[in-house]
Amino acid sequence: xxxxxxxxxxxxxxxxxxxxxxxxxxxxxxxxxxxxxxxxxxxxxxxxxxxxxxxxxxxxxxxxxxxxxxxxxxxxxxxxxxxxxxxxxxxxxxxxxxxxxxxxxxxxxxxxxxxxxxxxxxxxxxxxxxxxxxxxxxxxxxxxxxxxxxxxxxxxxxxxxxxxxxxxxxxxxxxxxxxxxxxxxxxxxxxxxxxxxxxxxxxxxxxxxxxxxxxxxxxxxxxxxxxxxxxxxxxxxxxxxxxxxxxxxxxxxxxxxxxxxxxxxxxxxxxxxxxxxxxxxxxxxxxxxxxxxxxxxxxxxxxxxxxxxxxxxxxxxxxxxxxxxxxxxxxxxxxxxxxxxxxxxxxxxxxxxxxxxxxxxxxxxxxxxxxxxxxxxxxxxxxxxxxxxxxxxxxxxxxxxxxxxxxxxxxxxxxxxxxxx
Amino acid sequence: xxxxxxxxxxxxxxxxxxxxxxxxxxxxxxxxxxxxxxxxxxxxxxxxxxxxxxxxxxxxxxxxxxxxxxxxxxxxxxxxxxxxxxxxxxxxxxxxxxxxxxxxxxxxxxxxxxxxxxxxxxxxxxxxxxxxxxxxxxxxxxxxxxxxxxxxxxxxxxxxxxxxxxxxxxxxxxxxxxxxxxxxxxxxxxxxxxxxxxxxxxxxxxxxxxxxxxxxxxxxxxxxxxxxxxxxxxxxxxxxxxxxxxxxxxxxxxxxxxxxxxxxxxxxxxxxxxxxxxxxxxxxxxxxxxxxxxxxxxxxxx
Numbered sequence: 015x016x017x018x019x020x021x022x023x024x025x026x027x028x029x030x031x032x033x034x035x036x037x038x039x040x041x042x043x044x045x046x047x048x049x050x051x052x053x054x055x056x057x058x059x060x061x062x063x064x065x066x067x068x069x070x071x072x073x074x075x076x077x078x079x080x081x082x083x084x085x086x087x088x089x090x091x092x093x094x095x096x097x098x099x100x101x102x103x104x105x106x107x108x109x110x111x112x113x114x115x116x117x118x119x120x121x122x123x124x125x126x127x128x129x130x131x132x133x134x135x136x137x138x139x140x141x142x143x144x145x146x147x148x149x150x151x152x153x154x155x156x157x158x159x160x161x162x163x164x165x166x167x168x169x170x171x172x173x174x175x176x177x178x179x180x181x182x183x184x185x186x187x188x189x190x191x192x193x194x195x196x197x198x199x200x201x202x203x204x205x206x207x208x209x210x211x212x213x214x215x216x217x218x219x220x221x222x223x224x225x226x227x228x229x230x231x232x233x234x235x236x237x238x239x240x241x242x243x244x245x246x247x248x249x250x251x252x253x254x255x256x257x258x259x260x261x262x263x264x265x266x267x268x269x270x271x272x273x274x275x276x277x278x279x280x281x282x283x284x285x286x287x288x289x290x291x292x293x294x295x296x297x298x299x300x301x302x303x304x305x306x307x308x309x310x311x312x313x314x315x316x317x318x319x320x321x322x323x324x325x326x327x328x329x330x331x332x333x334x335x336x337x338x339x340x341x342x343x344x345x346x347x348x349x350x351x352x353x354x355x356x357x358x359x360x361x362x363x364x365x366x367x368x369x370x371x372x373x374x375x376x377x378x379x380x381x382x383x384x385x386x387x388x389x390x391x392x393x394x395x396x397x398x399x400x401x402x403x404x405x406x407x408x409x410x411x412x413x414x415x416x417x418x419x420x421x422x423x424x425x426x427x428x429x430x431x432x433x434x435x
Numbered sequence: 436x437x438x439x440x441x442x443x444x445x446x447x448x449x450x451x452x453x454x455x456x457x458x459x460x461x462x463x464x465x466x467x468x469x470x471x472x473x474x475x476x477x478x479x480x481x482x483x484x485x486x487x488x489x490x491x492x493x494x495x496x497x498x499x500x501x502x503x504x505x506x507x508x509x510x511x512x513x514x515x516x517x518x519x520x521x522x523x524x525x526x527x528x529x530x531x532x533x534x535x536x537x538x539x540x541x542x543x544x545x546x547x548x549x550x551x552x553x554x555x556x557x558x559x560x561x562x563x564x565x566x567x568x569x570x571x572x573x574x575x576x577x578x579x580x581x582x583x584x585x586x587x588x589x590x591x592x593x594x595x596x597x598x599x600x601x602x603x604x605x606x607x608x609x610x611x612x613x614x615x616x617x618x619x620x621x622x623x624x625x626x627x628x629x630x631x632x633x634x635x636x637x638x639x640x641x642x643x644x645x646x647x648x649x650x651x652x653x654x655x656x657x658x659x660x661x662x663x664x665x666x667x668x669x670x671x672x673x674x675x676x677x678x679x680x681x682x683x684x685x686x687x688x689x690x691x692x693x694x695x696x697x698x699x700x701x702x703x704x705x706x707x708x709x710x711x712x713x714x715x716x717x718x719x720x721x722x723x724x725x726x727x728x729x730x731x732x733x734x735x736x737x
Contacts, residue, residue, distance in 0.1 A: 050661050070662045087699050111702060115481040121454045132444060262566045402699055404681075 031144050035165065048336035051083040051092075051099040054357075061356040069343055093117055093328045095246050097248040098262040100337040106142035106322045107403070109151050110227075110395040114427040118150040119327040124338045125149065134347070136385060139362040143319055152345045155320035155359035158384055159215045160377075161306065165299045165354025167201065177279070177300065178221060179309035180239060181284040187247055189257035190278040197252055199259045202249045205281045206273055207260045214319065214403075214411040216240035218391065224406070227396030230431045233424040236311060241420045245413050253416055268294060281305055287377040288358050302380040316387035324361055360385055398434040405430050443632060461569070484705070491709035500708070504693040505590065505717075511662050511689070512721075515596045516655035520648065523606025531609070531614050541611075546603035556668040558597050560585065563682065568716035585669065588686040595665055595687075606651060613647035619637050645733040654723055662720050665692040 052062050059082045066080045079256040081099070084271050085088055094117075114116050123134065132140055132149075139153040155407070157371020163176040177183040183204075190203025205212055217223075248256050263269035263276075266289055272275040273296055280286075281323040290296055307314040325344065327337040343349060345362075351369035354361040360381050361367065367382040384390075393399065409427040418426075474491055476484035495501045530541050547555070562568050563584035571581035584594040621639050630638070666689050669680035680696075681688035690710070698707035 046673055090480065090699070090702075115479050115702065116483045254583065257583050258565050259587060261583065398701075408681075408685065415684055417684065 029286075032126040035225060041294055043354075045074055045077040046333055046336055048101065048137060048333050048340055049099040050078050050101040050337075050340065052080060052103050053084055053089075054103075055084045055412065058357055061353065064356075065344060065349060067351050069340055070342070073339075076333075076339055077083065078340050087090075093330065094274035096330055098328045098330065100333045101325060101327060103148075103154075103325050104151070104322060106139075106151075106153065106324055106395065107393065107399055109143050109324055109326070110145045110399055111397050112133065112326070113145040113148075113150040114397040115356045117329055118262065119148045119329045119331065119334060119337075119340070121327070124342070128342065130342055134330065134363045134365050136320065136362055136364060137388075138390040138392045139322045142320060142322050142395055143324050145395055150343050151324035153324050153362040154345060154350060155354050156339070156362050156385065157283060157321040157323075157325045158176075158360055158381055158390075159219075159283055159305060160380060160384060161205065161303045162272060162280040162282055162286060162301065163301050164272070164275060164278045165301055167275070171278075177306050178303075180243060180306050181309045182242060183279075183306045186279065188250075191251060193251065197255055199251060199255050202256075202259055202271060202275065202277045203279060204244070205277075205279045206244060206374045207277060207280070207412065208265050209260065209410075210407070211283075212240075212244060213407055213414075215281055215305065216294050218246075218319035219314075219317050220308040221311040221317045221389070221410055223319075223391045224394050227392070227394050230394060230402065231428070232409070232431050236308060236314075237424060238420060239308060239310075241410065241413050241424070245420055248414065249415070266303070268385065272300075273298060281312040284360055284377065285358050291376045292405055302377045304384055313389065315389065316384055317389040317391070318384060318387070320390050320392045323359070328380040343420045401434055402431060406433075445696075469541050470708040470711055473641065473705055474712050476705045479702045479703040479709070480704050481702075487705070491706045492713075494706060495709055495713065500681075500685065500688065500693060504688045507686065507688060508660055508662060508690040510592055511595065511599075512656055512659040515599055515659055516652065518596055518600055519603045519606055519655060520651050522600050523603040523651070524610050524644070525584050525650070526603070526607040527610035527614055532612060541607075543605055547604045548604035552664050553668055554601075556598070556665045559594070560669060563594050563597075573580070586683055588594045588682075588684040591669075591686045592684050595669070597667060609651065610644060610647055612695050617643040642734045646735060649725070651731050654727055656725065657718060660714060660721075662689050663692050666692055667695075 050066065052059070054062055062082075063080055066078045070077050078101075086104070089098065089102055093102075108304065112121075121217045124130070135153065136156060138244045139156050140149070141147075143149055143151040143153050147258070161176055167190060168174070168176065168186075170406075171186075173186060173189070177186045177285060187204040190201060191199065192201035194200050197206045200223075217234070217237045217240040220236040220239055222240075223231075225231035259271065259276075263271050263274060264270065266273075266286070268274075272282075273290055273294065275298065287300075290298055304316050307317055326339070327334055331337055342355065347361075347363055347366045347369065350361045350363055351366045351371050353359070354366070355371045355375060364386060368387055372378045372382070394402070407429050409423050413420055413423050473484060475486060475488060477487050477490075478484035526544055529708060530537060530544070534540075562570055564579065565571055565583040565586070568584075570584070574581040583588045584590050617640060621643075622665060625635050666682070666687045667680065670680040670687040670692075680692065694707050694710045694714075697703045697710065
């Protein structure tokens with residue numbers, strides 16, 4: 015018995031020594047470390063690392079150490095345990111939720127102290143990272159959707175320009191859609207695929223929005239019109255035919271309906287054009303234009319929804335000064351432009367839109383033009399944002415799959431939205 | 436080594452099982468009790484939990500999506516389990532005869548189960564494609580209706596049962612093992628009395644297998660109540676990453692998927708914990724009912 019006790023005691027002592035010996039000398043001279051965990055990996059991760067190297071070389075006060083952590087939950091759990099990084103990135107759709115839970119360091123103090131100019135940023139991008147008037151993250155890029163159109167298919171139907179309003183869109187859809195003898199669709203003339211992009215963006219493009227936190231509005235004329243148009247299209251050409259068409263080619267694959275010339279109109283983001291022209295190198299005669307606005311809602315030209323990729327500092331970060339130094343440097347015009355062109359993004363600064371690095375980017379001028387529009391807005395930034403998005407997509411689903419009418423679906427959705435906290 | 440004293444025995448036994456006991460309390464019992472506590476709070480992973488009483492449960496029982504997810508899960512449990520058990524049983528009975536290539540057939544039916552589930556789920560997405568998929572091409576060739584398996588809300592769960600039926604290997608193995616224990620003398624006696632194959636099956640094989648069937652029924656209930664992986668992969672293939680997934684009209688929103696979403700997307704740990712405890716009660720009730728009824732239909736021994 016004595017032997018056992020002595021042996022165990024010895025084991026504990028040895029273990030204690032091992033851990034004690036692992037302590038680093040914290041009173042070191044030299045640059046202080048800033049840990050940066052990012053969601054990108056692969057080629058994109060390398061572009062991020064290149065920017066990190068640039069930052070480290072440009073000054074000697076801080077050294078940023080990057081780590082690719084593509085798992086959002088891992089980052090959340092690490093921050094919750096207090097073992098998180100000094101800087102990380104996320105999407106604007108999560109910013110308000112994180113801010114309300116107290117895990118984001120408010121940036122207002124740093125912005126004022128350093129005189130960091132936010133007027134150059136797109137107003138909608140700044141809105142997407144603000145909660146109750148306080149800024150909790152910096153937006154590096156914006157997500158904009160535009161209308162891609164097949165010029166050959168339009169010309170064959172007698173159109174020399176893409177549809178500009180919702181009424182034109184309905185006319186174009188009828189003229190462009192081709193059906194074969196059995197009723198299956200051979201050319202889709204409406205931006206029905208991919209369904210999720212229409213659902214998320216059409217109401218915004220028609221000049222609508224979802225209100226403000228505390229006063230959410232789903233049952234708006236813009237939402238009604240957006241839902242009615244796609245519902246009518248599906249009723250006219252048959253739900254089964256449309257579902258079959260939408261499954262006939264994977265999104266962005268070589269069999270994608272737009273890429274194979276079977277879809278005349280399509281709502282998609284800046285990466286789509288890059289994919290067609292550069293990655294797949296397909297010789298498709300296509301153009302890019304703003305998504306049709308509403309003929310009946312005044313001032314809805316060049317409306318749209320902005321979502322941004324953001325960088326934030328966790329509130330329990332060890333090195334907040336270093337973190338701020340890094341992200342404020344990264345969001346300056348030149349760095350933002352360089353990182354954006356490498357990743358295929360649209361930068362969040364108006365001045366960066368004119369940067370020469372973008373001169374070779376396919377379709378960039380069209381997206382930049384839309385980005386300068388004053389009618390861009392964003393999804394309401396609040397804690398229940400994700401749940402509101404689910405209500406919107408579920409509402410569209412009931413109409414799109416023919417289990418509810420437009421009016422009843424929107425009334426129900428408004429009731430559910432009113433109950434969100 | 437002989438210890439005469441009972442207390443010495445107890446102390447030694449206790450010390451030997453101490454590592455396991457410590458592990459059990461720390462990693463199993465403590466988190467379970469913590470989750471019960473969290474179900475009465477508004478815990479969001481980052482801030483200290485605040486007590487809110489039965490608010491989470493009240494929110495759950497007024498949530499349409501909660502009932503939908505429960506319905507979907509019970510659908511899989513009560514429609515899927517019988518399908519899997521019947522198929523597994525049939526395969527086992529068929530492969531209990533000495534036929535040529537027996538080892539090959541047994542292996543072939545078992546292999547789908549050991550293939551990585553994520554890869555096979557993605558493969559099935561292709562097979563079930565309404566336009567280019569093999570299944571629909573085959574159905575159209577024999578002039579049967581070819582539904583949109585993954586986009587039609589009425590057929591999405593049927594697709595999942597189809598995939599589950601393909602992976603019934605272990606059920607077959609279990610029944611095969613149980614079949615070996617059926618005394619051959621019973622069959623010989625039946626042959627002498629002139630019983631046909633069907634009679635032998637229903638009067639001898641089936642009753643002898645009821646303990647194994649009971650085990651399978653309980654296992655299937657427990658497994659299907661936690662159904663997650665295939666649904667997450669398949670509905671995720673049509674929706675977007677890191678967004679909420681649920682399939683067309685939430686027909687693929689299962690209880691475990693909704694729990695996961697509440698926990699990690701909406702960061703509503705309290706609500707998710709409440710869901711976990713409700714599931715525990717549901718599973719416990721169902722298992723209790725099955726056990727109680729088992730006295731009526733399970734034959735042990737002879």
